[in-house]
Amino acid sequence: MHPSSVLLKSERFAAGRTVLTSAEERGTAVRAVVFENFQTFPELKEVDRPTPGPGEVLLKVAGSGACHSDVSIYREFTAGAPGAQNPPFVLGHEVSGWVEELGQGVDGVQVGDAYLVYGPIGCGRCAACSRGQDTYCENVASMPYLATGIGRDGGMAEYVRVPVRNLVPLGDADPVAAAPLSDAGLTPYHAIKLALPNLAGGGKFALVIGLGGLGQVAVQILTALTGATVIATDTKPEAMERAAANGAVTVPGGEGQVEAIRAITGGRGVDAAFDFVGATPTIRTAQASMARQGRLTVVGIAGGTAEWSFFANPYEATITNTYWGTIEDLHEVVAMYRAGQITPQVQRYSLDQALDAYRDLEAGKVAGRAVVVPHTA
Known part of the structure; x- marks a missing residue:
């Protein structure tokens, strides 16, 4: 945190970013994790308390999930790169909270x-946005940001302002544990929902590769929504133990992995595979495990590539990808959460520990999802 003696120019952008001010210029200051510069670790700073504009609400943040996408934002992107959002802005795109204040026209x-x-924010006018699929906004090139916490100030803070349209009610469910569902729940749910035709009927098999935060939720969603045998694979024994507790048959990574997966299916292969890593070796494993007319969805963004040839690919097997999900999907995810069908594994951090959450995430020390809880007792 900057000492109050350091003066920083005050400027507020229409793009939804709040920049630091001097102590003399600030009104009510709040704390937030700010992405300041490309390829630079974020900082915990004081910023102006957000004020909701027309059609927006101010949320008192209950929980904000730390995601590997955040790490990509501050570690990997450079100015002008595809998808890069110019700093400074507050991180945090997995957010829950309590309504603190209403903007003009909100009821x-x-x-x-x-x-x-719901994190993604599109133009609100195109066909994709009209069906709640802001992730595929047709006017994304003209938007000043991609989402809450991705170009626009996010929820890794005490307070955040968001469009009222993007709120999904939680009722009396725990909002802290719910926070990761806005990405770690929504992203696998959308991918699985699109693959449900491949898993309809008896004797079906689904494969989950990568049992981090998203993969663990995927196992729970597949178990709740399908009658398929869910096969889960990872290199970490503790991750496989958790997946097994949620109904999966587990296969360790390494030598013989594909043979073991195919043996479980009677040699036929899996009907739907979900790769939550997205590295070249994991994509190759998924491809080698596929049945004819199967579907492989690459969800992870590790930058891997797929090799394809006519006779090596099972006939009519599909390789595709997906990105986040729709706001309607998120309503359905919350319904599953409230019904007890999804229970995210959450590791809680105070706001004082927020930077430690990112350090632990980068070091592979987080089991499930790291959630920063700004208003702890």
């Missing part, structure tokens, strides 16, 4: 109620 929500935030 239908009550101060004090708990909500999950």
